[in-house]
Amino acid sequence: MNQYENGNKILWDELTDVHIKSYGVDKFKQGKSTLDEIQLREVGDVKGKTLLHLQCHFGLDTLSWAREGAIVTGVDFVEKAIAYANKLKDETGLNARFICSNIYELEKNLDEQFDIVYTSQGVLCWLRDLNRWAQIIAKYLKPGGIFYLMESHPIAHIFDDTIKGQLKITMPYFHNDDPIIWDDHHPDYSDQSHLIENPSYEWQWSLSDIINSLINAGLQIEFLNEYNKEFCFALPDMVRQDDGWWYLPGYEKNLPLMFTIRARKS
Numbered sequence: 348m349n350q351y352e353n354g355n356k357i358l359w360d361e362l363t364d365v366h367i368k369s370y371g372v373d374k375f376k377q378g379k380s381t382l383d384e385i386q387l388r389e390v391g392d393v394k395g396k397t398l399l400h401l402q403c404h405f406g407l408d409t410l411s412w413a414r415e416g417a418i419v420t421g422v423d424f425v426e427k428a429i430a431y432a433n434k435l436k437d438e439t440g441l442n443a444r445f446i447c448s449n450i451y452e453l454e455k456n457l458d459e460q461f462d463i464v465y466t467s468q469g470v471l472c473w474l475r476d477l478n479r480w481a482q483i484i485a486k487y488l489k490p491g492g493i494f495y496l497m498e499s500h501p502i503a504h505i506f507d508d509t510i511k512g513q514l515k516i517t518m519p520y521f522h523n524d525d526p527i528i529w530d531d532h533h534p535d536y537s538d539q540s541h542l543i544e545n546p547s548y549e550w551q552w553s554l555s556d557i558i559n560s561l562i563n564a565g566l567q568i569e570f571l572n573e574y575n576k577e578f579c580f581a582l583p584d585m586v587r588q589d590d591g592w593w594y595l596p597g598y599e600k601n602l603p604l605m606f607t608i609r610a611r612k613s
């Protein structure tokens with residue numbers, strides 16, 4: 348693990364405690380899925396299929412896929428998150444396996460192939476090497492298996508996320524090997540009352556970086572969809588509508604905020 352990943356692991360250790368309180372665990376225990384209608388539709392029927400969830404945090408989405416009938420394995424590098432995922436598994440009686448591992452070291456901890464490799468919502472910015480990431484996905488897919496990603500659109504990352512009332516471009520669209528360091532104690536996206544203590548080290552990846560990494564790993568892109576809404580509060584003017592998605596009023600026809608990809612291993 349390099350120094351930046353180590354820093355991010357410390358950050359995610361901090362945020363795991365916050366999110367266990369803010370992510371709606373009680374509703375999940377009562378049976379509510381954390382998966383939205385787009386992911387359910389675009390991934391398709393998972394009943395009886397094996398599913399590997401990369402960067403699963405403390406397992407709510409992984410366990411929601413188990414409720415849909417998938418045979419699930421979740422991976423994350425934060426020990427506390429994996430311990431809590433196992434606790435949730437026991438409390439809900441759902442069938443799942445959780446592995447504590449950096450995804451870049453997963454080959455030391457897991458040797459099998461899956462029908463589906465899945466990752467979503469706030470995952471790519473933590474990854475230092477996208478070509479390697481795509482190779483790992485390809486390695487863990489069975490022939491004919493699918494990879495699915497739902498993620499914030501990279502264009503949504505270029506705006507100053509502190510200014511209300513206007514969109515001001517202050518951040519790069521294109522990738523740089525040196526991470527962007529955030530150490531301004533900004534509010535957490537899920538619990539605005541929590542000011543983040545630890546720095547984060549994040550990498551911007553353009554849409555072509557993402558697509559080409561998957562193509563270079565031998566996967567065939569089945570679709571790329573762009574959406575005018577987000578899964579979390581990412582810019583200060585965003586408003587959550589009754590459908591649960593976050594929108595940027597006035598820009599619904601101008602700006603993609605989220606995308607999904609499905610790709611297949613031949």
Ligand SMILES: C[S@@+](CC[C@H](N)C(=O)[O-])C[C@H]1O[C@@H](n2cnc3c(N)ncnc32)[C@H](O)[C@@H]1O
Pocket residue numbers: 352355359402403404405408422423424425428448449450451467468469470473474
């Ligand atoms: C935004 S969260 C995951 C998204 C998930 N949909 C959620 O919000 O519950 C990002 C996750 O990536 C994990 N992570 C970051 N870098 C990682 C790495 N190199 N290997 C494994 N997990 C990593 C963090 O621990 C964190 O749980």
